[in-house]
Amino acid sequence: MDALFTVPDARNEPVRSYAPGSPERASLQTRLAELAGEQIQLTSTIGGEQRMAGGEELPVVQPHKHAHVLGVTANATTADARAAVQAAKDAAPMWRALPYSERAAIFLRAADLLAGPWRDTLNGATMLGQSKTVQQAEIDAACELIDFLRYNVAFGSQLLADQPKSSDGIWNRFDHRPLEGFVLAITPFNFTAIGANLPMAPALMGNTVVWKPSVTQQFAAHFTMRLFEAAGLPPGVINMVTGDGLAVSEVALADPDFAGLHFTGSTPTFQKLWTTIGNNISNYRGYPRIVGETGGKDFIIAHPSANAAAVSTAIIRGAFEYQGQKCSAASRSYLPRSIWNAIKDDLVATTEGLTYGDVADFSNFGGAVIDRRAFDKHAAVFDRVRGASGVDILAGGTVDDSVGFFVRPTLIESTDPTHEIFTTEYFGPIMGVHVFDDADFEKVVKQAENASPYALTGSIFADDRRVVDWAASELRFSAGNFYINDKPTGAVVGQQPFGGARASGTNDKAGSWHNLLRWMSPRTIKETFVPPTDHRYPHMG
Numbered sequence: 001m002d003a004l005f006t007v008p009d010a011r012n013e014p015v016r017s018y019a020p021g022s023p024e025r026a027s028l029q030t031r032l033a034e035l036a037g038e039q040i041q042l043t044s045t046i047g048g049e050q051r052m053a054g055g056e057e058l059p060v061v062q063p064h065k066h067a068h069v070l071g072v073t074a075n076a077t078t079a080d081a082r083a084a085v086q087a088a089k090d091a092a093p094m095w096r097a098l099p100y101s102e103r104a105a106i107f108l109r110a111a112d113l114l115a116g117p118w119r120d121t122l123n124g125a126t127m128l129g130q131s132k133t134v135q136q137a138e139i140d141a142a143c144e145l146i147d148f149l150r151y152n153v154a155f156g157s158q159l160l161a162d163q164p165k166s167s168d169g170i171w172n173r174f175d176h177r178p179l180e181g182f183v184l185a186i187t188p189f190n191f192t193a194i195g196a197n198l199p200m201a202p203a204l205m206g207n208t209v210v211w212k213p214s215v216t217q218q219f220a221a222h223f224t225m226r227l228f229e230a231a232g233l234p235p236g237v238i239n240m241v242t243g244d245g246l247a248v249s250e251v252a253l254a255d256p257d258f259a260g261l262h263f264t265g266s267t268p269t270f271q272k273l274w275t276t277i278g279n280n281i282s283n284y285r286g287y288p289r290i291v292g293e294t295g296g297k298d299f300i301i302a303h304p305s306a307n308a309a310a311v312s313t314a315i316i317r318g319a320f321e322y323q324g325q326k327c328s329a330a331s332r333s334y335l336p337r338s339i340w341n342a343i344k345d346d347l348v349a350t351t352e353g354l355t356y357g358d359v360a361d362f363s364n365f366g367g368a369v370i371d372r373r374a375f376d377k378h379a380a381v382f383d384r385v386r387g388a389s390g391v392d393i394l395a396g397g398t399v400d401d402s403v404g405f406f407v408r409p410t411l412i413e414s415t416d417p418t419h420e421i422f423t424t425e426y427f428g429p430i431m432g433v434h435v436f437d438d439a440d441f442e443k444v445v446k447q448a449e450n451a452s453p454y455a456l457t458g459s460i461f462a463d464d465r466r467v468v469d470w471a472a473s474e475l476r477f478s479a480g481n482f483y484i485n486d487k488p489t490g491a492v493v494g495q496q497p498f499g500g501a502r503a504s505g506t507n508d509k510a511g512s513w514h515n516l517l518r519w520m521s522p523r524t525i526k527e528t529f530v531p532p533t534d535h536r537y538p539h540m541g
């Protein structure tokens with residue numbers, strides 16, 4: 001076909017309520033029972049072929065019911081990793097030759113399949129495998145992923161339309177090439193949408209990919225791969241390898257054709273991978289693109305002019321939804337004494353009343369933390385801070401792993417704003433609270449500005465407009481996503497492009513054109529219609 005196609009306008013997928021008696025609730029409950037009722041093999045997919053990786057077998061369990069094994073996966077060996085890299089290289093000429101409109105059609109089709117017949121499967125797998133409530137699964141595995149698919153297609157199309165100027169007698173063009181080589185996508189446990197977006201964004205722009213999901217997200221990742229196949233993704237374009245990733249990074253980052261890393265996860269892992277890439281730099285054909293979105297220590301700061309009830313609700317939702325396991329989750333709050341006096345009793349009581357349990361019971365507010373490692377880390381935090389001077393556990397502070405990896409939503413107050421509860425990312429339902437005299441607002445904002453190494457998300461609550469203006473300016477580099485009178489979580493694709501700087505990442509804004517740009521390597525073409533035939537210039541006489 002020969003035409004300049006326009007792609008459909010992107011729109012955000014409406015969030016379904018799953019209210020009692022709704023048809024979507026009944027349908028999801030049926031699928032949840034089916035998914036929980038079978039144990040499946042969580043294979044790698046290399047060159048379109050599903051096969052168990054050759055390394056150690058790993059059970060994938062329900063975090064809120066850890067005796068329940070959903071499936072078994074395995075660590076990829078170096079042989080598996082080499083096969084995945086080779087499959088990506090083999091598929092590259094076919095994939096990059098396919099017009100953008102054809103590649104886009106596959107991902108638009110995936111969006112519509114997910115909005116329709118695949119919705120229950122991805123939502124259900126995310127609930128069971130990652131311990132998300134129905135609300136948290138719906139905004140992630142259905143809506144955010146559908147939005148990534150549709151908005152990336154629209155943004156990619158805008159980028160391709162960008163062409164240079166041409167003066168008389170010549171025609172200048174951009175050939176928006178993919179990178180020369182393959183992209184390695186390494187994804188975290190906490191968002192099914194991020195798991196899918198990281199391989200999909202480079203693939204849309206014509207790259208082929210090796211994708212290494214997190215073991216604890218492998219259940220939903222397995223179905224994501226099936227969704228891409230159902231939408232018509234050719235074999236070898238995205239090659240999913242399972243397990244801890246050690247062999248994958250060892251092989252892929254040493255390969256001369258390694259062209260880019262698309263990573264989301266913790267800061268230490270990203271820094272380790274970046275160091276390996278640096279050490280290998282002279283072995284590569286080109287300079288690999290490195291995109292990484294990493295940790296956070298996200299803040300809520302209130303001014304005495306703030307609406308106290310709004311601050312309290314933002315703390316509950318921002319810190320305790322999905323058990324605090326969003327990179328954007330609020331984990332430190334700075335509250336003037338006047339606001340604190342107004343909200344303290346209710347905030348503590350509400351926190352104590354939040355129900356964490358089996359996510360298949362739709363009445364629960366939350367589930368469990370992701371695994372034993374996270375559970376032990378949180379238990380150790382409580383052991384460390386309990387009884388420390390100037391530190392008070394106001395709510396929660398307890399754990400229970402008898403059935404699932406449960407950590408109670410916790411409020412910890414400290415008089416010392418340099419205490420580890422204000423600087424360290426725990427990635428769980430723990431909120432540090434620092435209460436200050438109303439008159440010290442500016443001093444506290446200046447301290448909070450760089451109290452932690454991260455700069456991902458943060459909120460200011462104030463009704464005084466001069467304060468909003470001052471704080472937004474003072475905190476300009478403390479958060480890549482900054483909120484005024486709202487919680488710092490829940491960024492929506494196309495509306496609040498997401499990412500942070502400092503130790504929080506390269507700030508390439510997932511789901512926006514900024515990110516897609518990193519997976520392109522434009523070639524400039526100049527064509528002269530009537531080339532000169534005499535080398536002499538007029539000044540030569």
Ligand SMILES: NC(=O)c1ccc[n+]([C@@H]2O[C@H](COP(=O)([O-])OP(=O)(O)OC[C@H]3O[C@@H](n4cnc5c(N)ncnc54)[C@H](O)[C@@H]3O)[C@@H](O)[C@H]2O)c1
Pocket residue numbers: 186187188189190191194212213214215243244245246248249250264265266267269270272293294295296326327328425427456498499500504505
């Ligand atoms: N900024 C963002 O947009 C964003 C979004 C989601 C999560 N996060 C961050 O992610 C972290 C939580 O996710 P996590 O616990 O899955 O992170 P993690 O760093 O433990 O793991 C991330 C991925 O890296 C893999 N990995 C680890 N070491 C590896 C190695 N040597 N070689 C290859 N792969 C390796 C893991 O298996 C996993 O797939 C938090 O720090 C959170 O803030 C950030």
Ligand SMILES: N[C@@H](CCC=O)C(=O)O
Pocket residue numbers: 144190191325326327328488489490491492498
């Ligand atoms: N869209 C998400 C980003 C999550 C990162 O883990 C949010 O803003 O809550």
